[in-house]
Structure formats: structure tokens, C-alpha cells
Amino acid sequence: MTRWLLVAAVSAALAGCAAEQLPQQVGATAAAQLPAGVTLVETYTPKAGEIGIPYRKYRLANGLTVLLHEDHSDPLVKVDITYHVGSDRELPGRTGFAHLFEHMMFQGSEHVADEQHFKVVTEAGGELNGTTNSDRTNYFETVPSNQLEKMLWLESDRMGYLLPALTEQKFEVQRATVKNERAQRIDNRPYGRMNERFEQAFYPVGHPYSWPVIGWPEDLDRTTAQDVKDFFRRWYGPNNATLTIGGDIDVNQTLTWVNKYFSDIPRGPDVTPLAKPLVTLDKTRYVSMEDNIHLPLIQIGFPTVYARHKDEAPLDLLANILGGGKTSILYKNLVKDGYAVQAGASHPCQELSCKLTVYALANPAKGSALAPIEKLIRQSIDEFETRGVTDEDLQKVKIQFRAHSIFSLQSVSGKVSSLAANQTFTGNPNQIGNDLARYDAVTKDDVMRVFREYVRGKPSVVISVVPKGGEALVAAADNFTPTKPAIADKAVMGLSAAALPEHSSFDRNVMPLAAKAPVLKVPELWDAKLTDHIAIMGTQSTETPTTELIVYLNGGHRLEPLNKSGLAALTADMLNESSAKRSSEDLAQALELLGSSVSFSASDYQSVIRVTSLTENLDKTIAIVKERLLEPGFKDTDFNRVKQQTLQTLQHMASDPNYLANEGFSKLLFGSDNSLGISSGGTLQTVAGITLADVKAFYAEQYRAGNAQMVTVTDLPEAQLLAKLQPLTAWQGTAMPLPAAGSLPESHPGVVFLIDKPGAAQSVISIGKRALPYDATGDFFKTYLMNYPLGGAFNSRINLNLREDKGYTYGARSFFAGGSELGYFEATASVRTDVTDKALAEFMKEISHYYANGMTPDEQAFMRASISQGKALDYETPYQKAGFIRMIQKYQLPHDFTAEQDKIIAQISIEQLNQLAKQWLDPASMQMLVVGDKSKIEAGLQALGYKVVNLPL
Structure with a gap:
């Protein structure tokens, strides 16, 4: 996914226009009603037709920034506290602190007992977690709205009163937990260690991004409990934090609670921004590693700018043209022609640095060596200069960014995360308008300029990941060995004598009681018949102008013969390809220009068509659904490529212990004579035996109107939605009964x-x-x-x-x-x-x-x-x-x-x-x-x- 899509999808509605200050009279009145020491900084409400997130921004005397967003559509509230500290604030040889602290913050504080944080939130009916990246650490809870005060009690206690409860035993348990997390997420996962090796070659020695967020194992081993305490005192003050609360809240009551629980926590040491020098390479660096994998992988990375730099937007568009899906150059040259199972490009950005990366997974059916793959990638990059930028490229950016911005407003969680991230990194919670404007302003010349400035003929880092014993497959011999930086004498720099909280104005040992439970809002549903065969159930939701339509077809893996397991999934994959009228690339382009998605998939008991669309583009999106569903292309070239990709993916997955466990456990419980004992994706043996004729026959049995049921969530009233679905009434066919279930194996307990x-x-x-x-x-x-x-x-x-x-x-x-x-x-x-x-x-x-x-x-x-x-x-x-x-x-x-x-x-x-x-x-x-x-x-x-x-x- 390219950066501009990632920003919209993950960071939600990155808001725009400068926040509107309250009119003087209103502002004065509001200020007079504020608790002592609390300042109203700004308030923002989107204008008619503007995409944005309304909020109020306050600041406490200790420097804590507070953002409040009212949304009464559901009786829930999300609390997010983001500290502007990630692994970038660590020192060489002293890595892993930020992530380790993410764990330590759940282990109780002076007035919250061990394991009580999880218990309180879970018992309240909530969800909670914390995450760490290179630039920030955040903690969040989503709970029924009557539980808000309790969440503020919990968060404030670990901000101000964590250290008295931090014991050596807790530290050792969480250090072991982090090591287990590393083993599970990195060491025991195919390609898991690739990024660590890549970043060492990409960044200068000692750069804050040259070590992994989770830390080096040897650094974790040398960490002491005192180091952890010092890291907390240096970076976890209220003046380095943003508290964001969104959902079904009363602003005045919420602000009163925030002031009560957080105002007596003293500010921490001052925090200054890190420098952002652009990363440069003196020459192309080749590095490689062997791993327990099947598919050789190559990744090439070019240093570019940093997040929100003026060149970020055109670089995002460049990455999209190079490798952003089926309409990209890399897909055409590597995947379409079968040289790669997957290939793509992206422009991931962090606070201090961005990179334009290109990757490809070699298809062993055409050879596993990565040198020819690198050559094809380089030729594809050169091809861009000849191809250039089209009007449709620019149009897709505007439409897709707008669509993703709207979709990101569908949850309180997304809106709160967006406000928190934007305040942390820009000081302005609302960036939607700014981001829409800067992507809208990108020109063809901008894209060509950044291509020449950062990519064409520029040094890069090339990493080859090959199977064990596959050294001969690397793109080129290693010419770079990372230099280990000197270990820092101290774990933390700039630590001053931080003030400790004075005696609290209330008894923090008393957990607040929950207010009266909110009335749950179960969606109001309607039932209808699209045709005699197709039942549809839906609800109207007017929060965003979007439509979600899901078609479920009874059957899936359960309908296919056991010796053809994977047929339902392969048929769905083929329906994601060409129609009888248009190529898969043309259909992908059409959907991108609408900001819509249409995807076919299959699982144990059903095949599924999922449709997501801006309601304004629903008519055109449904036309594409109809074309794919009723006029599939089923072309030999598509089938041969998709089948080969499936076989290579299955062989690749066999290197993942978790996949092996899932497959083995299913086989143990349900055996080889029952569909539940065999993966819905099939096996190497069953998929190898599937023909295009099998796909056509299964399509005829599965994709019948009589097998289908639909559900929808839309901002449209029932009658208007049904009118827009009328093109699908051409769909015919009676239901197909499932075959008899297979026998089950004998159990072997003990x-x-x-x-x-x-x-x-x-x-x-x-x-x-x-x-x-x-x-x-x-x-x-x-x-x-x-x-x-x-x-x-x-x-x-x-x-x-x-x-x-x-x-x-x-x-x-x-x-x-x-x-x-x-x-x-x-x-x-x-x-x-x-x-x-x-x-x-x-x-x-x-x-x-x-x-x-x-x-x-x-x-x-x-x-x-x-x-x-x-x-x-x-x-x-x-x-x-x-x-x-x-x-x-x-x-x-x-x-x-x-x-x-x-x-x-x-x-x-x-x-x-x-x-x-x-x-x-x-x-x-x-x-x-x-x-x-x-x-x-x-x-x-x-x-x-x-x-x-x-x-x-």
C-alpha cells in the first residue's frame, strides 16, 4: 500500500483546515467555566461539506494536551494517551526501552494493584492495548461510556505514580515477555528479521532508526530496572503527552475529571524535537540473509525525505505508479508475466525519515535467482520515465484519498487515533483538509521531479532473503557490513531531577464507581427480497455517506470435492481477475477511479463478495459487481498465473510454524475425509490437480442466486438502496445442496x-x-x-x-x-x-x-x-x-x-x-x-x- 493510502487508512481522517478559534464572546464564556489551570486552546467544527473531525483542544498547567471529541452515535468512549517517545529516543546499545515500557505500564502503579488494569477494563466491558513504534508510544481503552472516569483514574495513576510499584520481579517477567514477543513475531516468522538487517544498512551508524523498535536481544539483557525507571522519568511527563477522549461524552464533566486526575502530576523534563537530516548513501549497498523460507525475496530502498515534507505527496504518487496494484508497472512486468508471485512499491514515512521501497517475491517456477528480478525491477523503474504520469494517475489520488478519509470517520477509534497522532507530530489535531489539499496540488511535473531527485540513478540498499543454503540466489554479493556503535554509558540523557507528585487532593486508592450503564443501541434492521431467490437484510447508518454490501453464498470449501480442496478459493481468485469485457487491470483502474473495492473470497462454508463504496459512486460500483459476477472472463492466462501463485504461496506458508499448527490441528480433529480437516485454501496436491474446467463447473454450482443472501449497511433508506441494486436482479439460479459430510477420525487423547x-x-x-x-x-x-x-x-x-x-x-x-x-x-x-x-x-x-x-x-x-x-x-x-x-x-x-x-x-x-x-x-x-x-x-x-x-x- 502506498504511503498516501496508508496515511488515510491507518491514521484515519488526517484533518485539514486550521482549527477555528472560538468567537471572542463565546471563548470568554467558555474560559470562565473552565477548571483552574485549564486553558482552552482552540475548537474546530467542519464547515458544511468539509471532511473533518470536530474537537476541542485544552492544555493543563503541567503541559498535558487534552483533545475532546463528542460523538453520541454509540454509547462508548475511547481514551488514548500518546507519549511522544519511541525507539528514536533510545541510545546505541541501550535499545528496546520504549517497547519494554509499553509492557511495564500495564503492571500496576501505586494505587492500582498488579494485573488490575487489565481486570478493570475487561470487567467494564472494554478493550485495551498499547503500541510502540519508532516515534511514539500510545495506550488506549475503548469502553462503555459510563466507565470513562474509571479509565482516567487508571491512566493518570500510571502516568504519575508508576515508579513506586515497579519492582525487580515485574521487570524480569516483562523482559521475558518481550523476549517471547520477539521470538514469536520476528524470529519464528518467515522474513521476520529482514527489516532489522535492512535498516542497519539503510541508516547511518547510530541513527535512531538503525535499531529495531523491540530492541536488540543483547541490549535487553544488559538493561536494569533502574534504567527503566530513568527512561520513564525522562520521557513520560504530561508535557510530552496528548490525552484524547472521543465518543459519548459530556465535555464539561469530562474536562472536570481530567483536571481532577491529571492536574497534580508535575511536568517532566523539557522535550525538544529531534533533527531530521536527510539520509544519504555513498553507493548501492548489497546485503543478504538466509531464512526458513520457500520464496526468495528482494527489497530495494531509496532514501527520500521525512513525514510531511513537501515532497512526500509526489513521492507517494510515484510509488503508486511503480507498484500500487494491478495497474502498476511492477505488476505488469513481474507478476503478470509470472516472474514474481508478488511485487509492489510503497513510500513509508516516519517522523524523521522516509524511504521509497520496491519488493518482489520470486516465482520459483521461473527461477529463484534474484539477480534477474533485480534487473527487471531496475528496468521497470527506468520505464517510468518513458511512461510518465497520466491525468488518471492524478485523478485516482484525489478520489482514493478522499474516499479513505471518509471511510476513516466510521469509528470513534479511528477519529481519536487520528487526532492524537496529528497533535503529537504536527501540533494540529486536524489535518484532513491540509492533506487533501497537498495531494490535490501534486502535478505531473512534481512527480517527475522527485523521481529524478531521489530515485533515478541514485544509490539504494538491496537486500536478498533466500532459503537456507541458497546463497547462490542472492542478487549480488554482500558489499556492506554494519558497524556496531559504541554502547552508550547511560541509558538516558538529559534527565533532570524530576519532581514527584505531591499528596493528591483526593484518595487515589478509591476506584471511581461507574455511572449508570448506557442503553445499548442495537441496529434497527429491515428484511427484503431483491428477487424471489435473494434475501437481503440491512440497516441505515447515516454517520458517513458510504455503503457496505456483502453477498454470502452458501457453499465455499464445503461444496467442493475433497480431492479438489482449494477450488472455491481459486474460483474466487479468478472472479477477481478479468471479465469477459475487460482485463483485470482495466477493472482495477475503474474501481480505483471510484474509490471503491469489490473482492471475492471463500471460506469453509461460504463464498463471499464484499463491496465497499462511497454511496455517490454506488451505481457504477454495482455495475462492476454485475460484470464480474455474471460475465467472468476465466482466461487461460489468468488461471495459469493465479494457480501458480497459489501453489507457491502454499509452499511458502509451510515455512510458518503457526500455519503448520493450524493445519495439523484441523487434521487431527477432523481427519482427511472431512472438509474441516483440510484447509479451505487446499494443499499442494489438491490445488495442483485443479483445472480451468473445474473452476467453470464450480462457478456454475456456487455462484447462483439461490445460494445467495445479502447484508448491507448504508446511509440510504431501504427503498433507495434496493433501487440501486436492481441490476443484480438479472442474477438467476436455484440453490445448490451441500454434499454429505465426510466421516470423522478416531480421537487419540493422551x-x-x-x-x-x-x-x-x-x-x-x-x-x-x-x-x-x-x-x-x-x-x-x-x-x-x-x-x-x-x-x-x-x-x-x-x-x-x-x-x-x-x-x-x-x-x-x-x-x-x-x-x-x-x-x-x-x-x-x-x-x-x-x-x-x-x-x-x-x-x-x-x-x-x-x-x-x-x-x-x-x-x-x-x-x-x-x-x-x-x-x-x-x-x-x-x-x-x-x-x-x-x-x-x-x-x-x-x-x-x-x-x-x-x-x-x-x-x-x-x-x-x-x-x-x-x-x-x-x-x-x-x-x-x-x-x-x-x-x-x-x-x-x-x-x-x-x-x-x-x-x-
Whole structure:
């Protein structure tokens, strides 16, 4: 995805026009009503027809910036606190602090007990997390709106009173957790270490981006608890933070609470911006690495500017032309012709630096060597100068950026994140208008100028990632070796004697009570028939002028023959290609010019068509849906390319331990004679046997109107929406019955099945059994309630044991999953290789104890509060609403089925829940699978007393 799309999609509505100051009289009145020490900085309300996020901006005397955004469309509120500190504030040899602190901030503070932060938010029905990148760290909670004061109590306590609760033991546990996260997300993932190697070659020695955000392992090892405390004192003051609150709030009451909880926290040391010198290279640097992969990868990066530089926008457009999808030069020259399975270009930007990157995954069917791929990439870059920039290139930028800006306004979460990020990095929360204007102003000459200034003939960094033993495949021999910078004497520079909070004006040990619970707003639904065969269910949502339409076709993987597994997915992929009238590139161009998306996919029980459109462009978008659906091209050239890509992707996925675990566990539970035991994506053997004739035959069976149901969320009234869908009434065909389900295998409890993954950095453990199919108010729903304290919440028994107490994993969980015919129970985690046997034993201990004794009354109360209040978060975005509608439609549920669920949650007894544990969690019935390095883990598993059996895939 190019930078200009990424900004819009991830940073939400990057707002524009300078904020409007309050009229003097209104401003004076408002200022007089403000709490002491609070200043109103500005207020902004979009003008008619303007895309923007209304907000009020305040500043406390201690320097804390506060942004408030009212949105009463749903009874929820999001609280975000962003600290302007990321890994860029670390020092050489002292890396990983910012990310480690993201973990430490959840471990309790002076007035909040250990693990209480997670418990309080979850019990309130909320969601929470924190993230760290190179430039900032943020923490956020989304909760029912009656829980807001409690969230401010939590956030303020860890801002002002964290250090008294920071113990050596907590530090060691979280250091182990970070190491597990690194092992899971980087070391045990294909290409996981590529960026670290690339950045070392790309940036000068000691540059803040030359080390990974998660830190180097050896740096984490040398870190002390005192280092962590010093890092907190240096960077986590209120004057380096932005508190953003959005949703169903009362502004005056919210500001009063903010002042109460945050005003007595003293400001921290002053923070000055980092310099932004442009990165330069003296020559092209080649680096390479071997990895447990199948597809060789090449990435080329050119240094450019930094975020919000005047050349950022034209560079984004240049990247889009080079490699932004099916209309790009790289797609035409590498993917379309089969030299690469994937290829693309992007222009990712950070606060201090941007880079224009091009990548390609070589297609081994045409050769795995990367030197020819690099040559094709360089030729494609040269081709741009001849091709130039078209009027349509510029038009797409304007339309797509506007569309993504509108889509990003669909959730309070997106709006709050946008306001927070823009305030942090620019001092102006509202950048939508500015961004729309700067992309709208890009000219053809601008794009050609930045191409010549930053790309044409310029030095770059070229990294080759090849399979183990594939050194001969690299693009060129390495000519660069990174220099290790000297280790900084101190972990933190510029630390002054920060003031400690004085005695609070209130008792911080008392957690605020929640206000009266808000009334949940379940969408009002309508039912209709588009034709005699096609039922449609929808709701009107006027928050944004957009339409979400999803077509579900009963069948999917379940409809295809077992020996043709992957046929449903391959057919969907073909429907994303050419029609009988236009090429896939022409169709992609048409959608880009509308700011719309139309995608076909398939899963276990259904094929799906998802349509997302600005309502103003819905007519033209539906015309493309009709063309793709009723007039598919099914061209030999498309089929051969798509099939080859699928085969290579399957072979690539076999290098991922998590994929192997999913496939192996499905096979263990459901066997090879049932579709649920085989991936909906198929296997190398089944996909290899699929022909274009098979695709056409499956299309004829699957894509019938009689198999289809539709759901929609739109700003249009029902009648107007149905009128716009009339072109699809030409769709015909009766329903196709599903074939008989295959037989199920014998279970093998008490046996550990082992899939060997030599060199795996972690082991993936899966424990479980076949269980109930889905139902909304019966025993399946009740097993969800029963499992919640065991493994369904962050502070569940399993996660607290394996992650927080033992430090074995980055996260562990258990759950019941149910389809329309069958379901299963699974407990799973990725764990350190050296504790695979101990982790398995702890899993079984927790399951056994829960089976024998059930949940406690406190756990039952926690479950009730968390799940019942959490429903306030379920229907916010159009896609969430569409998912809710689909459950009603698919399972023929009453529109108010959630009321029955509420009754069950409130009335189900602890005896009923514990009886369900007795029924479904017998440890003697559990099957066990481990994916890991057999040479390192087999003996330990055998020592537990289990028979270990190799499981081939």
C-alpha cells in the first residue's frame, strides 16, 4: 500500500483546515467555566461539506494536551494517551526501552494493584492495548461510556505514580515477555528479521532508526530496572503527552475529571524535537540473509525525505505508479508475466525519515535467482520515465484519498487515533483538509521531479532473503557490513531531577464507581427480497455517506470435492481477475477511479463478495459487481498465473510454524475425509490437480442466486438502496445442496502429536477436541461464558499463568469455535522452545483444575460484567454492523436475540457453568499437537509420560 493510502487508512481522517478559534464572546464564556489551570486552546467544527473531525483542544498547567471529541452515535468512549517517545529516543546499545515500557505500564502503579488494569477494563466491558513504534508510544481503552472516569483514574495513576510499584520481579517477567514477543513475531516468522538487517544498512551508524523498535536481544539483557525507571522519568511527563477522549461524552464533566486526575502530576523534563537530516548513501549497498523460507525475496530502498515534507505527496504518487496494484508497472512486468508471485512499491514515512521501497517475491517456477528480478525491477523503474504520469494517475489520488478519509470517520477509534497522532507530530489535531489539499496540488511535473531527485540513478540498499543454503540466489554479493556503535554509558540523557507528585487532593486508592450503564443501541434492521431467490437484510447508518454490501453464498470449501480442496478459493481468485469485457487491470483502474473495492473470497462454508463504496459512486460500483459476477472472463492466462501463485504461496506458508499448527490441528480433529480437516485454501496436491474446467463447473454450482443472501449497511433508506441494486436482479439460479459430510477420525487423547520444524525459535502448542456447532443462545453460547475465566480474557487463568507468572509465552488462550455443523475447543500458545514440556504441563494443569473445580463466584461476576457491558462495542462500524446482521440472517435468529443472551448471562448459575466444564473439558479427552524443533523438545515431552507420535502433513 502506498504511503498516501496508508496515511488515510491507518491514521484515519488526517484533518485539514486550521482549527477555528472560538468567537471572542463565546471563548470568554467558555474560559470562565473552565477548571483552574485549564486553558482552552482552540475548537474546530467542519464547515458544511468539509471532511473533518470536530474537537476541542485544552492544555493543563503541567503541559498535558487534552483533545475532546463528542460523538453520541454509540454509547462508548475511547481514551488514548500518546507519549511522544519511541525507539528514536533510545541510545546505541541501550535499545528496546520504549517497547519494554509499553509492557511495564500495564503492571500496576501505586494505587492500582498488579494485573488490575487489565481486570478493570475487561470487567467494564472494554478493550485495551498499547503500541510502540519508532516515534511514539500510545495506550488506549475503548469502553462503555459510563466507565470513562474509571479509565482516567487508571491512566493518570500510571502516568504519575508508576515508579513506586515497579519492582525487580515485574521487570524480569516483562523482559521475558518481550523476549517471547520477539521470538514469536520476528524470529519464528518467515522474513521476520529482514527489516532489522535492512535498516542497519539503510541508516547511518547510530541513527535512531538503525535499531529495531523491540530492541536488540543483547541490549535487553544488559538493561536494569533502574534504567527503566530513568527512561520513564525522562520521557513520560504530561508535557510530552496528548490525552484524547472521543465518543459519548459530556465535555464539561469530562474536562472536570481530567483536571481532577491529571492536574497534580508535575511536568517532566523539557522535550525538544529531534533533527531530521536527510539520509544519504555513498553507493548501492548489497546485503543478504538466509531464512526458513520457500520464496526468495528482494527489497530495494531509496532514501527520500521525512513525514510531511513537501515532497512526500509526489513521492507517494510515484510509488503508486511503480507498484500500487494491478495497474502498476511492477505488476505488469513481474507478476503478470509470472516472474514474481508478488511485487509492489510503497513510500513509508516516519517522523524523521522516509524511504521509497520496491519488493518482489520470486516465482520459483521461473527461477529463484534474484539477480534477474533485480534487473527487471531496475528496468521497470527506468520505464517510468518513458511512461510518465497520466491525468488518471492524478485523478485516482484525489478520489482514493478522499474516499479513505471518509471511510476513516466510521469509528470513534479511528477519529481519536487520528487526532492524537496529528497533535503529537504536527501540533494540529486536524489535518484532513491540509492533506487533501497537498495531494490535490501534486502535478505531473512534481512527480517527475522527485523521481529524478531521489530515485533515478541514485544509490539504494538491496537486500536478498533466500532459503537456507541458497546463497547462490542472492542478487549480488554482500558489499556492506554494519558497524556496531559504541554502547552508550547511560541509558538516558538529559534527565533532570524530576519532581514527584505531591499528596493528591483526593484518595487515589478509591476506584471511581461507574455511572449508570448506557442503553445499548442495537441496529434497527429491515428484511427484503431483491428477487424471489435473494434475501437481503440491512440497516441505515447515516454517520458517513458510504455503503457496505456483502453477498454470502452458501457453499465455499464445503461444496467442493475433497480431492479438489482449494477450488472455491481459486474460483474466487479468478472472479477477481478479468471479465469477459475487460482485463483485470482495466477493472482495477475503474474501481480505483471510484474509490471503491469489490473482492471475492471463500471460506469453509461460504463464498463471499464484499463491496465497499462511497454511496455517490454506488451505481457504477454495482455495475462492476454485475460484470464480474455474471460475465467472468476465466482466461487461460489468468488461471495459469493465479494457480501458480497459489501453489507457491502454499509452499511458502509451510515455512510458518503457526500455519503448520493450524493445519495439523484441523487434521487431527477432523481427519482427511472431512472438509474441516483440510484447509479451505487446499494443499499442494489438491490445488495442483485443479483445472480451468473445474473452476467453470464450480462457478456454475456456487455462484447462483439461490445460494445467495445479502447484508448491507448504508446511509440510504431501504427503498433507495434496493433501487440501486436492481441490476443484480438479472442474477438467476436455484440453490445448490451441500454434499454429505465426510466421516470423522478416531480421537487419540493422551498422545502428543509432533510436527518437526527444525530451527523453530518457538514451539506452537494446541490442545483440544471436537465440540458443539454454533448457536446463539444454547449450549455453545454457554460454553463461551464458561471458558471466559479459563482462557477467554487477558487475565484468564491460562494467560496469567503462562505469560505473567512463568514468562513462557507472549500470550496464551482457549476458546470454543463453532460452525454450522461442527465445532471445537482449543487451548493454544507459542512458547519458548526450552520450556515446551513445562508449558504443556501448565496448560493441562489449568484445564484439569478447571474441569475438577470450575469457576469461582468472583470469576462468574467478572464474566457477567465483562461480557454484558462489552456489547456496547459490538456495532460501531458498518462492517461490525454487517457482521451482526449476518449472524441473524445466517442462523435465522430473532432480531433481538441479544436480549436473550443478556438474560442468560444474568441468570445462568455457577453450577450450570461448572457442569459444562465437566462435560467439555475432561483432560482425558483432549488431543495434543506441538509444532517445534523435534531434536530439542521430544525428550522433554516424553518425560512428561506422553507417547509422542510424528504427524506428517
